[in-house]
Amino acid sequence: MPTVKMTVNGKPVSAEVEARTLLVHFLREHLDLTGTHVGCDTAQCGACTVHVGGKAVKSCNMLAVQADGAEVTTIEGLATGDTLHPMQEAFRDHHGLQCGFCTPGMVMSAIDLVKRKADLSEAEIRAGLEGNICRCTGYHNIVKAVQAGAAATRGR
Amino acid sequence: MFLQPKSVEAALAMMAEPGARLLAGGTDFFPAQGEQVIEHPVIDISRLADLRGIATTPTHIRIGGAATWSEIVAQPLPRGFDALKAAAKEIGSIQIQNRGTIAGNLCNASPAADSVPPLMALEAEVELLSAAGTRRLPLGAFILGNRKTALLPGEMVSAILVPRNVAENASAFGKLGARRYLVISIVMIAVAMSLENGRVGQARIAIGACSAVAQRLAEAEAALVGCRKAEEIAGRLHAGHLAALAPIDDVRATAGYRRDAALILLRRVAAAAMLAAGN
Ligand SMILES: Cc1cc2nc3c(=O)[nH]c(=O)nc-3n(C[C@H](O)[C@H](O)[C@H](O)COP(=O)(O)OP(=O)(O)OC[C@H]3O[C@@H](n4cnc5c(N)ncnc54)[C@H](O)[C@@H]3O)c2cc1C
Ligand code: FES
Ligand code: FES
Numbered sequence: 271m272p273t274v275k276m277t278v279n280g281k282p283v284s285a286e287v288e289a290r291t292l293l294v295h296f297l298r299e300h301l302d303l304t305g306t307h308v309g310c311d312t313a314q315c316g317a318c319t320v321h322v323g324g325k326a327v328k329s330c331n332m333l334a335v336q337a338d339g340a341e342v343t344t345i346e347g348l349a350t351g352d353t354l355h356p357m358q359e360a361f362r363d364h365h366g367l368q369c370g371f372c373t374p375g376m377v378m379s380a381i382d383l384v385k386r387k388a389d390l391s392e393a394e395i396r397a398g399l400e401g402n403i404c405r406c407t408g409y410h411n412i413v414k415a416v417q418a419g420a421a422a423t424r425g426r
Numbered sequence: 427m428f429l430q431p432k433s434v435e436a437a438l439a440m441m442a443e444p445g446a447r448l449l450a451g452g453t454d455f456f457p458a459q460g461e462q463v464i465e466h467p468v469i470d471i472s473r474l475a476d477l478r479g480i481a482t483t484p485t486h487i488r489i490g491g492a493a494t495w496s497e498i499v500a501q502p503l504p505r506g507f508d509a510l511k512a513a514a515k516e517i518g519s520i521q522i523q524n525r526g527t528i529a530g531n532l533c534n535a536s537p538a539a540d541s542v543p544p545l546m547a548l549e550a551e552v553e554l555l556s557a558a559g560t561r562r563l564p565l566g567a568f569i570l571g572n573r574k575t576a577l578l579p580g581e582m583v584s585a586i587l588v589p590r591n592v593a594e595n596a597s598a599f600g601k602l603g604a605r606r607y608l609v610i611s612i613v614m615i616a617v618a619m620s621l622e623n624g625r626v627g628q629a630r631i632a633i634g635a636c637s638a639v640a641q642r643l644a645e646a647e648a649a650l651v652g653c654r655k656a657e658e659i660a661g662r663l664h665a666g667h668l669a670a671l672a673p674i675d676d677v678r679a680t681a682g683y684r685r686d687a688a689l690i691l692l693r694r695v696a697a698a699a700m701l702a703a704g705n
Contacts, residue, residue, distance in 0.1 A: 272428065289427075289428030289468075290428070290463070290464050292456075311457075311460060311461070312457040312460075313453055313456060313457050313518075313521075313522065316519070316521065319521055325496070325524045326520055326521045326524060327521050327524050327525055328521045328522070328525075330456070331451075331452050331453055331456050331457075331521075331522075331525065332452055332456075332525065333428070333452075333470075335428060335430065335470070336449075336452075336470055336472060336473070338430075379520070379521070382520065383520070398520065400519045401518060401519025401520055401521045401522065402519075
């Protein structure tokens, strides 16, 4: 079995995995980082979004071995101790979630979006989150949360 | 068996393995795989830097086969690529664009592959590399049918080549789907055009999702020659120009709807290209 080595949330990890192991299963089952969710098996829903090499990707759509040597950030890597990342805080403040299943992926996509362009219109936020599906909120509060999270991130 | 070659040469050697399949961004590969166990050898080419760059040669713009949609969008390119970039920005979503590659889109050969019309309108050629050497095919001769390409065993798409003079044309892209993102296109159109003395000198029009393989519309192209203004375009294009299409009835749209929508979209995209060209 191949050995994969990568940096996950700032910590070096290494493990022997079957080559066919998807990155999302590696994170959830080998590293116990179950914040990253699996909502589909067709790369549609975005619940599994993580950052690989600083870019948002769907971790159900790549193998762990394809991330060998990469820097990976998951939802667990955002908070500093008990202090949430401003985007997480904004989702809480603005009720950007109901059941919470889509939330880790939404937050990871939102952070990636804000990183690419700091000042976003509502339409740009909606377009930028097209790869993430939420079946509860109707997106309205998610958009508000991302606007607030973007402002808070700028102000940091 | 999972193989991660460190060089293009190593990848070509591995392709001698019976049944071996290439894996690039995986955005077609994994969804198609579903729950089935991967039985065949898989060669991961997503990390081969030599397959990714975008370069300008004396005659062509050369896009590496494993260049991702995000990389293509970020690269400054002549305006002929505006249509391709517009298509790229709507492929799936950002997560898909960060992984999905141009060669993957062509080799998957879906009738609804969004990059095909913009590349056909640019007279793109496909460079095929194997242990025996390289050959080039026009894109229209590379994609043979629904999920069928001219790839021979042991061959990979190493690059897409666009002639530099065509790349200077103004271009525009439009696609119709039930929603804007995460949908399979009902029809998409790309137009590239050059002006001579303020009139259309040459127009190149390609349409996708209305036949098994995207196609150029030679009669519509001819009808636009000499056109002076964007407002004139609608009157010059009519349903007869779409006679060669073979749209299907499916869950996304009826064939009749596809025909009607195709003409409207054609008029709009051609007018947009005309405006982009400066008229
Ligand atoms: C949620 C979602 C939304 C999508 N939306 C769109 C859309 O709007 N429009 C659209 O056109 N597509 C869309 N796609 C399809 C897909 O993202 C694109 O076709 C993408 O460009 C495929 O590239 P890839 O690198 O991921 O291919 P892969 O999945 O890695 O490979 C696809 C096929 O091509 C072969 N291949 C890959 N590279 C080469 C090469 N260099 N030489 C020879 N063979 C090769 C592979 O063996 C495989 O058979 C979507 C996919 C998903 C999951
Ligand atoms: S689980 Fe990855 S996109 Fe749905
Ligand atoms: S909050 Fe339930 S899916 Fe988004």
